[in-house]
Amino acid sequence: MKSFVTISWDEKSDSVLLIDQTRLPLSCQIIQCRTVDRLITAIRRLEVRGAPALGIAGAYGVALASISIRESNFPRYVHMVRASALNIGNARPTAINLSWGVHRVLAMAEKHADSIEEYRQIALHEAQKVAEEDMAACHALGDYGAALLPDTGTVLTHCNAGALACREWGTALGVVRSAVAAGKNISVIACETRPLLQGARLTSWELKRDEIPVTVIPDSAAAYLMRKEKIDCIIVGADRITRDAVFNKVGTYMHALCAKSHEIPFYVAAPSSTFDSMHYESEIEIEERERDEVARISGHVIVPDGVPVRNPAFDATPFSLVTALITDHGIIKPASDWIQIAEIHRII
Ligand code: MRU
Numbered sequence: 001m002k003s004f005v006t007i008s009w010d011e012k013s014d015s016v017l018l019i020d021q022t023r024l025p026l027s028c029q030i031i032q033c034r035t036v037d038r039l040i041t042a043i044r045r046l047e048v049r050g051a052p053a054l055g056i057a058g059a060y061g062v063a064l065a066s067i068s069i070r071e072s073n074f075p076r077y078v079h080m081v082r083a084s085a086l087n088i089g090n091a092r093p094t095a096i097n098l099s100w101g102v103h104r105v106l107a108m109a110e111k112h113a114d115s116i117e118e119y120r121q122i123a124l125h126e127a128q129k130v131a132e133e134d135m136a137a138c139h140a141l142g143d144y145g146a147a148l149l150p151d152t153g154t155v156l157t158h159c160n161a162g163a164l165a166c167r168e169w170g171t172a173l174g175v176v177r178s179a180v181a182a183g184k185n186i187s188v189i190a191c192e193t194r195p196l197l198q199g200a201r202l203t204s205w206e207l208k209r210d211e212i213p214v215t216v217i218p219d220s221a222a223a224y225l226m227r228k229e230k231i232d233c234i235i236v237g238a239d240r241i242t243r244d245a246v247f248n249k250v251g252t253y254m255h256a257l258c259a260k261s262h263e264i265p266f267y268v269a270a271p272s273s274t275f276d277s278m279h280y281e282s283e284i285e286i287e288e289r290e291r292d293e294v295a296r297i298s299g300h301v302i303v304p305d306g307v308p309v310r311n312p313a314f315d316a317t318p319f320s321l322v323t324a325l326i327t328d329h330g331i332i333k334p335a336s337d338w339i340q341i342a343e344i345h346r347i348i
Helices: 036-045 051-068 074-089 096-112 116-146 172-181 198-209 219-228 252-261 338-347
Strands: 007-010 015-019 030-033 152-158 185-191 214-217 233-236 245-249 266-269 314-318 324-327 330-332
Touching (some): 036 074, 172 185, 185 219, 198 214, 219 252, 252 266
Parallel strands (some): 152 185, 233 266, 266 324
Antiparallel strands (some): 245 314, 324 330
């Protein structure tokens, strides 16, 4: 596999480096975020996106805030870093990893630092740990999930839950990569993922790079293919797993309903950092994005002015439609293994 790193910390310039995902697949360019404001813009524009990558962005964001804030009074400094960090955590509401990454680094630095210098060291060290643990979690869940795939088969996925959504390897695509690395012959059907086309632009780009066979379909063709062709399973990632549902890119719920109807296993691959044991589906805010993402294509108006548009970025799939959760701690059957889910929540 031709590995690449989606998000990293540049020690020389104390900045966050990101692959600009809005430019793929036409060009692969790196953005350098030297300020918290630039990082927040990158998160809002989806230059960096995908739940685990957002977790790492949140963690590095606290390190960036801790370095850039100029204040010599330690209690005031701690207060200012916290305020800046909370702005990062609020940049997008649905993926829990973003605020999880922010709070993990804040908590560690606030608990152990007695000076500004210590605070900066601890924040960066903890952020690097978040990034390293994400890689380990993706490989672990990839290996667990690979065992669920046949020796030769086809996986349908939605959005991008690959290396570009994490630091590398991926969650749903991590399972595919681990299966291919183990010698299995897996091909992928990537739903294009209207309106921002993460499936068409990103999933196909990274699988092609790794020479894993991939075919892009319109989202609306998924039901037809589930009925007419051999799809062995659906695997998607997750932005948040509450006590009763899986939040992921809008369209996921539709695929889960279709999979149930055609008796195709529907798997969700996610690291423990995506679990939210504190909340139920009804309590979670679904990000609504701007009209023009739906109403225009390449700048051209496709919806008449004055016609309302809805653009929810995510939906929630109830556990009753999920065959199993593929996690870095193993495979969990939501209906029967409730206690195991609770154990994962305790680990977090
Ligand atoms: O709006 P995005 O592109 O950040 O949404 C991403 C998704 O919904 C992914 O499926 C999800 O984060 C999977 S995580 C590997």
